Structure formats: C-alpha cells, structure tokens
Amino acid sequence: MENEGIAGIVVNAIKFCDFHHFDYRYLKEHAGVPALMIEHELEVNSEGQLMTRLEAFFEGLKKNAGIKAKAGSGKYFVGLDSGSHATKLVCIDGNKNIVARHIVPTGTSVKRSVGEVLKELEGAGIARKDVKRIVATGYGRNNVEGADEIITEISCHAAGAYHLLGKPATVIDIGGQDSKAIKIGEDGTVRSFAMNDKCAAGTGRFLEVMAAKMDVGLDEFAKLAMRARNTVPVSSMCSVFAESEVISLVAAGASKDEIAKGIHSAIAERTVSLARRINGAPPYYMAGGVAKNKCLVSELKRCLNSDIEVVEEPQFTGALGAALFALKG
Amino acid sequence: MRAKKYVAKKLYRSVSKGGLTFHGASRLFRMCDAYFSRKKSPAARCGNRALLKYISEATSSEVKGAWTSILFPAEILHTFDIHPITLEVMSGMFSSIGLSPMFLGMAEEMDVPPAMCSFHRMLMGISKSGILGTPAVVGSTSLLCDGNLKTFAEAAKEQRVPFIFIDIPYEESADGIDYVKGQLKDAMKALSEATGVKGYTERLRRMLENANRAFAALRRFYDLYCVNRKNLFRAHEVANFAFPNHFLLGRKELVRMVERRCRGVRSDTKRDRFFSEMYTGEKVRRLMWLHIVPQYDTPIWKIIDNGGTSRVVCDEYSTVLYDDYDLSDPLGSIAARLIKHPSNGPLERRIEHIVKVARDFNVEGMIHYSSWGCHQASGNVSILGRELEAAGFKFLNINGDAADQRNSSFEQHRTRLEAFLESYGQK
Numbered sequence: 196m197e198n199e200g201i202a203g204i205v206v207n208a209i210k211f212c213d214f215h216h217f218d219y220r221y222l223k224e225h226a227g228v229p230a231l232m233i234e235h236e237l238e239v240n241s242e243g244q245l246m247t248r249l250e251a252f253f254e255g256l257k258k259n260a261g262i263k264a265k266a267g268s269g270k271y272f273v274g275l276d277s278g279s280h281a282t283k284l285v286c287i288d289g290n291k292n293i294v295a296r297h298i299v300p301t302g303t304s305v306k307r308s309v310g311e312v313l314k315e316l317e318g319a320g321i322a323r324k325d326v327k328r329i330v331a332t333g334y335g336r337n338n339v340e341g342a343d344e345i346i347t348e349i350s351c352h353a354a355g356a357y358h359l360l361g362k363p364a365t366v367i368d369i370g371g372q373d374s375k376a377i378k379i380g381e382d383g384t385v386r387s388f389a390m391n392d393k394c395a396a397g398t399g400r401f402l403e404v405m406a407a408k409m410d411v412g413l414d415e416f417a418k419l420a421m422r423a424r425n426t427v428p429v430s431s432m433c434s435v436f437a438e439s440e441v442i443s444l445v446a447a448g449a450s451k452d453e454i455a456k457g458i459h460s461a462i463a464e465r466t467v468s469l470a471r472r473i474n475g476a477p478p479y480y481m482a483g484g485v486a487k488n489k490c491l492v493s494e495l496k497r498c499l500n501s502d503i504e505v506v507e508e509p510q511f512t513g514a515l516g517a518a519l520f521a522l523k524g
Numbered sequence: 525m526r527a528k529k530y531v532a533k534k535l536y537r538s539v540s541k542g543g544l545t546f547h548g549a550s551r552l553f554r555m556c557d558a559y560f561s562r563k564k565s566p567a568a569r570c571g572n573r574a575l576l577k578y579i580s581e582a583t584s585s586e587v588k589g590a591w592t593s594i595l596f597p598a599e600i601l602h603t604f605d606i607h608p609i610t611l612e613v614m615s616g617m618f619s620s621i622g623l624s625p626m627f628l629g630m631a632e633e634m635d636v637p638p639a640m641c642s643f644h645r646m647l648m649g650i651s652k653s654g655i656l657g658t659p660a661v662v663g664s665t666s667l668l669c670d671g672n673l674k675t676f677a678e679a680a681k682e683q684r685v686p687f688i689f690i691d692i693p694y695e696e697s698a699d700g701i702d703y704v705k706g707q708l709k710d711a712m713k714a715l716s717e718a719t720g721v722k723g724y725t726e727r728l729r730r731m732l733e734n735a736n737r738a739f740a741a742l743r744r745f746y747d748l749y750c751v752n753r754k755n756l757f758r759a760h761e762v763a764n765f766a767f768p769n770h771f772l773l774g775r776k777e778l779v780r781m782v783e784r785r786c787r788g789v790r791s792d793t794k795r796d797r798f799f800s801e802m803y804t805g806e807k808v809r810r811l812m813w814l815h816i817v818p819q820y821d822t823p824i825w826k827i828i829d830n831g832g833t834s835r836v837v838c839d840e841y842s843t844v845l846y847d848d849y850d851l852s853d854p855l856g857s858i859a860a861r862l863i864k865h866p867s868n869g870p871l872e873r874r875i876e877h878i879v880k881v882a883r884d885f886n887v888e889g890m891i892h893y894s895s896w897g898c899h900q901a902s903g904n905v906s907i908l909g910r911e912l913e914a915a916g917f918k919f920l921n922i923n924g925d926a927a928d929q930r931n932s933s934f935e936q937h938r939t940r941l942e943a944f945l946e947s948y949g950q951k
Binding site for chain 1: 674678
C-alpha cells in the first residue's frame with residue numbers, strides 16, 4: 196500500500212460471506228488510510244445506495260471532487276437536492292444568505308420536478324442567467340440536467356448542518372429511501388458516515404407504509420404517537436413483517452396511539468445504532484423532512500440520551516449544503 | 525414474562541452502570557426466578573435453579589471462567605477448575621429476557637456483519653459490553669457453526685486472553701482421532717500453564733468418570749422420555765437441555781440435573797401449567813423439532829406444542845447420546861466423541877440420528893427452524909427435507925431468527941404451521 200500510494204481501501208464483501216467483514220474491522224483500525232465497506236450479491240440491486248456510499252467516500256478522500264463544468268456568470272448559487280420523496284432547492288448569494296427556497300414532490304420524474312422547482316425560482320425573480328453555479332445532490336443527483344457539479348447528500352448534509360450550527364456535530368438524516376448518520380469534524384468536513392442496509396427498515400418509507408396501514412396520513416400518524424401514554428412494542432423491523440405485526444396488534448385490540456408510538460420507537464432505535472457505528476457524540480442535529488416529526492425526535496432523544504437540534508425547515512439542509520458547495524466552486 | 529423482562533432490564537442497567545456485578549445481578553435474578561418460574565413443573569424449576577446457580581458461580585470474580593462455543597469439550601476445562609460459560613447460551617438467555625436488541629446494537633457498532641447468525645453477533649456485543657468480566661481463556665471448536673472461528677477469536681483478542689481452537693475433522697478415523705487428540709494435548713498444556721495446575725491426569729480421570737455417569741443418566745432419560753406423556757417440560761426447554769448437557773459435562777451437577785429430570789418423568793405429579801392437562805392426549809400429532817429453538821417467548825408453541833392437538837415430543841440436539849469414555853485413553857475418547865457428533869461429517873450421519881430419534885419417539889412430522897445467518901441450516905435444509913420425507917416423515921421448514929425476534933414474523937409462521945398441521949387431515 197505504501198509503495199502504491201494508496202489513499203483509501205474499499206472492502207467489497209459478498210453478502211453472507213462474513214469473514215470479509217472481519218477483515219474490514221481490522222483494516223479500518225490498522226491500515227492508516229480511510230476504509231469503506233460495501234456489500235454485493237454478485238449483481239447490483241441497490242445502485243443508488245452503493246453509488247452514494249462510494250461517491251461520499253471518494254469525496255472524503257479528495258476534497259472538491261465531483262463533476263465540474265463551466266461556471267455561469269450570475270451572482271447566485273443554487274443547491275438542488277433531488278430526494279426520493281421531494282425535490283428541494285436553496286438559492287444563496289455570495290454572502291451565504293438564503294434568498295430563495297422551494298420544494299416540490301419528486302413524483303416519478305426527476306427531470307420534471309427539477310424543472311418545476313427551477314421554474315418556481317424564476318417565479319421568485321431569479322432567472323437561470325443570474326445563477327452562477329448549480330450543485331445537485333440527493334438520489335436523483337446524476338439525472339439533474341444543467342448541474343455544474345454533483346456531490347452526494349452525505350457531504351451536502353454535513354456542509355449544510357455545519358453552516359447552520361457553526362460547530363462539529365453528528366447529523367442524523369432519515370430520508371425516504373435511506374437513513375444516515377454523519378460525523379462532522381472541526382473543519383466542517385465528513386469524518387465518517389454510516390447508512391442503513393438496503394431494506395426500508397428505519398427509513399421514511401417505513402413510516403409511510405406503517406401510517407398507510409393504519410389508514411392515517413404522516414402528520415396524523417405522528418400526532419397519534421405523541422398522544423400515546425404507553426408504547427406497544429413493535430418488534431419487527433422488516434416493513435413486510437411489521438405490517439403483519441401491526442395488523443395483528445390492531446386485531447388484538449391495541450390502541451392505534453400506542454402502536455404508532457411503538458413504530459416510532461423502533462425506528463429511533465434502528466437509527467441510533469447508525470450513530471453509534473460512527474461513534475456519534477453530541478451535539479446531534481437532525482436534518483431532512485422527518486425531523487419535523489416531533490415524536491420521532493423525542494424518541495431519538497430518549498435513545499441517544501441527548502438533546503437534538505432541529506432547525507426550522509430541516510428538509511432544506513442538504514440543498515443548503517449543495518448551494519454552499521456551489522459558492523465554494 | 526413482563527415482570528421477568530422488567531427485572532432483567534433493571535438489573536442489566538445496574539450492572540452496566542457499575543452498581544452491581546453480573547455475579548450479584550444473576551444471584552438476585554435467581555431469587556426472583558422462583559416467582560417467574562412458578563408455573564413450571566417442579567422438575568423444570570429444579571433444572572432452572574441449578575442452571576442459574578452455575579452461571580452465577582461461573583461469573584464470580586473468585587472463579588476462573590472460560591468463554592466457549594456450544595460443543596467445546598468442557599471436561600478439559602473443569603479438570604482445571606475453570607468454569608466454562610457458553611456464549612451462545614448467554615446470547616439465548618439475554619434474548620429470552622428481551623435484551624438481544626441491546627447486544628446486537630453493540631455488535632452493529634463494531635461492524636460485525638449483519639447477515640451473520642444473531643447468536644454470534646450477540647456474543648460479540650456481550651464481549652464488548654464487559655458485562656461478564658474477563659475470562660481466563662476463550663475456546664471454540666469447528667463443530668456446528670462456521671461463525672465460531674472468527675467471533676470467538678475476535679472475542680479472545682478483545683479480552684486479551686489466550687484462544688484455544690479445536691479443529692474437528694469429518695472422518696472418524698485413527699488419523700482423525702490422533703489429530704484431535706494432539707490439539708487436546710496442546711490445550712491441556714496451555715490450560716495447565718494458565719492455571720498453574722500440574723499433574724492433571726487424575727483430575728481428568730475423575731471428570732471423565734462424572735461424564736460417564738452423566739452419559740448413563742442421559743440414556744436413562746432418553747428411554748423414559750420416549751414413552752413419556754406427562755406434561756413436565758415445554759418443547760423448547762427440552763431442546764435447550766442440550767446446552768448444559770455439554771457445558772456441565774464432567775461435573776456432578778449435570779448428573780444430578782439429569783437424574784432429577786428422570787425422577788420427574790417417573791414420579792412427579794405436577795405439570796407445567798402452560799398445559800391444561802397433566803398428560804398429553806394419545807391422539808395428538810407428535811412432532812420433532814430440528815435445529816435450534818427460538819430463545820424468546822413466542823406464541824408458536826401454543827399452535828404446535830399445546831398437548832391437546834399437537835406436541836413437540838423431541839428435538840434433534842438434546843437427544844444426542846454418547847458411548848462411555850474409555851478411561852485408559854481420556855483424550856482419545858474425548859476426540860472420538862467430538863468427531864462422532866451427528867452435526868459433524870456427512871449429512872447422512874445427521875439424517876441417521878434424526879430418523880432414529882423420530883422412530884424412537886414415534887414421530888409423524890418434523891419442523892426445521894432455519895435461523896437467520898445460520899449457513900448450515902439454510903444450506904442443508906432442502907436435502908434434509910427431501911431425505912426425511914423419503915423416510916416417511918412430514919417435513920416443514922420455517923425461517924426466522926432464534927435470538928432476535930425482530931427478524932421473525934409470527935403471522936407468517938402461524939400460517940405455515942397451521943397449514944402444516946391441517947395437511948395431516950382429520951385423525
């Protein structure tokens with residue numbers, strides 16, 4: 196490794212070939228360079244997650260990495276976070292002041308949702324020619340036409356959170372498709388990160404499926420949970436198993452409030468294990484739209500035994516980070 | 525069950541905060557167990573008490589302890605007065621009192637692969653937690669689980685204590701026995717150095733005499749239990765007898781424990797109150813359980829082990845019997861016992877054992893439990909099912925997780941088990 200000037204190690208393990216994970220544990224501790232563990236099943240099933248992990252790892256190895264293009268001549272800088280659930284845009288000026296932010300549902304087309312959110316920006320009086328650079332992030336980042344640079348949501352959430360907090364922190368983001376814990380260093384860069392496994396366990400999607408099973412919207416679901424005096428434990432974390440468990444709990448006469456609380460509690464426990472994997476420490480900051488769910492934040496606080504900071508409109512944290520990268524150039 | 529979990533969590537918190545030692549907490553838990561086990565039969569309560577007493581002793585700071593895998597030859601440890609604690613058993617015990625998410629969470633933080641067997645992941649968490657203190661030695665064999673080598677080696681590394689690994693070959697040949705015997709000799713030497721105990725030949729002989737008494741008692745229990753209809757033990761309790769049958773081998777406690785079970789079958793008049801009757805009906809569906817049992821409380825037993833319509837009358841692992849040790853060749857005898865275990869070697873050996881037990885217990889159907897991450901279970905199950913069906917038994921495989929309830933779906937299990945029982949038709 197020394198002879199070849201290796202900057203980082205990627206350990207690629209085949210699912211169920213457990214021995215390689217132990218190699219990773221050793222390398223992470225003793226190799227002296229950053230290491231990343233990825234899993235394969237001899238075919239690519241979750242390309243989006245895999246690419247986010249790899250790109251975020253490479254971004255950590257080489258600062259300012261990404262796809263660069265010719266910059267525009269305007270005075271504004273735009274971050275576009277194309278998430279699985281919603282597309283968010285933040286526009287800042289040269290002094291890092293937020294001048295506009297917009298959010299639209301992503302739906303089935305990244306192209307259409309990005310078009311819509313840029314149209315809203317134009318409606319707010321900022322034309323494309325006024326924008327000097329656009330940085331795209333989120334799951335749809337590689338499909339954002341006209342982006343000057345593409346950076347993962349791991350780096351963008353870290354940059355956005357660091358800007359808002361002004362100090363190192365552990366960021367928790369529960370997204371639609373995945374959840375992440377990100378440790379930010381003194382200089383505002385990503386020190387380490389962990390993402391959930393490929394299934395929906397512990398993600399916003401899990402919350403959606405469970406809310407739908409109980410025939411309520413997401414907001415109402417959180418309110419139900421907040422009302423609960425007790426918790427009915429929901430032990431399954433697989434969304435399919437949990438669905439059937441919820442059905443039998445309802446059939447057994449458990450109250451909807453308490454089941455909802457149990458589901459929130461299960462997600463919080465799952466998420467906290469990600470934070471522990473990266474040796475997360477206070478202050479904790481929660482990014483993403485799920486941070487608006489007061490019950491989940493409260494359950495996370497309980498599990499972490501620590502306070503969690505949530506800013507106003509936390510769903511824009513990633514887009515803000517992207518805009519800051521656009522400004523950095 | 526709620527009270528048991530509540531007390532266990534309180535005690536665990538106290539231990540993790542340093543307010544209590546594990547030894548102290550296990551003694552308190554043992555006192556409470558009289559209440560938790562009040563519905564069990566007297567024989568089952570006695571077994572529980574003896575087991576908790578041993579675990580409490582083995583974790584005392586005044587005793588040298590060893591962390592071992594399930595089939596590690598405990599006789600050689602007892603020879604040096606080292607008390608083995610089987611970590612898979614501890615994983616199971618913690619799972620039964622609702623603490624598995626805690627230890628699995630710790631393992632996840634350590635980057636232990638999530639696809640690995642939950643028992644082995646938990647043991648990594650247990651090791652990291654420091655709850656059991658530091659053992660004098662860690663030991664495992666290559667028997668039964670492919671996760672043994674990595675996890676136990678890592679636990680030894682983490683605890684900074686010697687690691688003894690005994691590789692068991694498949695074939696029961698003179699060379700194979702010599703190979704294991706050589707490893708056992710090295711292990712004895714290492715244990716002698718670690719404890720300062722010299723001249724252990726006589727001690728080993730005494731342990732083997734005790735083991736022979738236990739083997740004889742186990743054979744008696746097998747013969748009695750084949751025709752037993754008293755509802756003294758629940759099926760998962762009997763399956764878990766396999767654990768002390770190994771880690772207490774060489775100690776008199778095991779002989780006493782098995783003899784108490786025999787006495788229960790012969791003369792006890794009180795049932796386990798989970799069952800509504802003292803005796804299992806003559807026309808119930810008699811089932812056999814293959815591979816490990818869920819360690820946590822699960823409603824599946826109400827479906828298949830209720831004593832009214834169906835009963836799991838035997839299992840694969842607690843029914844393994846051994847020939848008496850040849851006291852003139854102690855290490856050779858232990859080596860032969862390890863190699864001959866039905867879970868070792870070709871699958872035919874395992875099938876032969878299962879079929880013998882099933883016929884002795886007059887079983888009609890078998891349920892195999894493939895636990896999460898257990899490669900041996902999921903890898904063998906299709907051949908096993910095919911061969912056992914060809915031998916005339918009805919066979920059902922269910923997938924779940926015997927240590928982590930979050931990976932199992934009771935509703936899915938219920939459908940499969942009920943459909944399996946329905947497929948028998950009206951009796």
